[in-house]
Amino acid sequence: MLTETLKELCALPGVSSCEDAVRDYIRAITAPYADRSYTDTLGNLIIEKKGVSPGTKKVMLAAHMDEVGLMVHTITEDGYLKFRPVGGIDRRVLLGKPVLVGKQKLPGVIGLKAYHLTSGEEARSIPKLTEFYIDIGADSREEALRHVSPGDIVCFDTDILEFGHGFLKAKAIDDRIGCTVMVELLKEPLPMDCTFVFTVQEEVGTRGAFGAAFSVTPDIALILEGTTAADLPEMESHQKVCLPGKGPVVPYMDGGTVYDRELFELLRTLAERGHIPWQTKEFLSGGTDASAIQRTKEGVRVAAISAAVRYLHTPSSVASLEDCQNILILARRFLQAVATME
Structure with a gap:
């Protein structure tokens, strides 16, 4: 079930600021399990679910709905679309x-x-973003304007494929895997009351998470994410960050956050006692919604569990489905442990 939900979520368009299709899908499939569901001003989907007990801590789980993409800014006289990136591409x-x-x-x-028209110097360099264009088959600006306007969002169109030893290829695995794990948790009985936040605009500066955390005001937040793997043959071992298929990634630090030490140790202990393979980042890079959540109001204790993803922020990201299942198991055990905290 987790795999099918992940595939369906990855197929949906959800470039930052246009997460509507993802939000509508999640709201619909979680409706039977939610005690309260609402969308805030920025577009975050916030779902509250009661557990066996209220718990002594207010816990928030977060995963971002948005993906990287493009935005049209100019239409040429020939009917081609010029664009800018939305998020890091x-x-x-x-x-x-x-x-x-x-x-x-x-x-x-x-x-x-065309390659055969490039000079030797051009062939050896990475083209500037201004040199790219989108071809929609229009033969003039006027024809293109009948269908497209400046400001329109552009989403990658790619097939979803299971291949090799339990791997999945799709766009937007970052962070539809986190969303999928939260959807699966919502279907289960919970040990304590929890608030699930499906955030917007993470890829353009963790904008949704700050507003959501400010309104929810949690004591503890668990961020579920996708993170760069970079486990390619030419990389030195200390540069590979993490490896798909080697278990959930539990970071102690990244480019935006130093995670709560006690919660990091808790996740590590839960993984080892439960015989769940786990890893941490060998090279510190990137960031998550935790950077915004941690700094909200009086401050929030944050922890994260991520999936190692190859080719992050491309139309063809790759992740291990076994890792995804283990993230769900570890997140479930984390909630059970937090429910008994004093």
């Missing part, structure tokens, strides 16, 4: 990628000057 992955443009999901493809 490596422009090396853009050429030739199919995309869907705007609310109509207009198909297009990302283009660039």
Whole structure:
């Protein structure tokens, strides 16, 4: 069930600021299990569910709904679309990628000057973002404007594929895996009252998480995420960050947060006692919604569990389905442990 939910969530468009389809899907499938569900001003979906006991701590779980993508800013006289990235995207992955443009999901493809027309120097360099364009098959600006407007969001269009030894290839695994784990937890009886926050605009500066944490005001927050794997052959071992298939990633620190030491130790102990394979980051990079949540009001104790994801922020990210299942198990045991905290 977790795999099917993850596939369905990854298939939905949800570029930062346009998370509507993801939010609507999650709201619909969690409705039978929620005690209260609402959307705040920024668009975060906040779901409250009562547990066996209220618990002594107010606990919030967070995962972001948004994904990286593009935004149209200019339409040329020839009918091509110029764009800017929404979130951190490596422009090396853009050429030739199919995309869907705007609310109509207009198909297009990302283009660039043909290789046989490039100079030797151009062939050896990474093209500038301004050199790319989206081809929607229009033959003029006027025709393109009938379907597209500046400000339209562009989402990658990619197939979802299970392959190899239990791996999944899809767009938006970061962070539909976190959303999937929270959906599965919502279906279960909980040991204590919990608030689940499906956040918006994480990829453009953890904007949704700050507002949500300010209103929820948790004592403890568990962030469920996808994180860079970088386990490629040419990388030195200390640069590989983490490895898909080697278990959930439990970070003690990243580019935006130093995680609560006691909660980090709790997650590590739960994993080891439960014979759940786990790892931490060998190279500190990236950041999560924890950076915004931790600094809210008087401060919040934060912990995180992540999936190691290859080719993060590309149309074809790769993660281990076994890791995803183990994240769910570890998150479940974390809630059981927190429920007994004094």
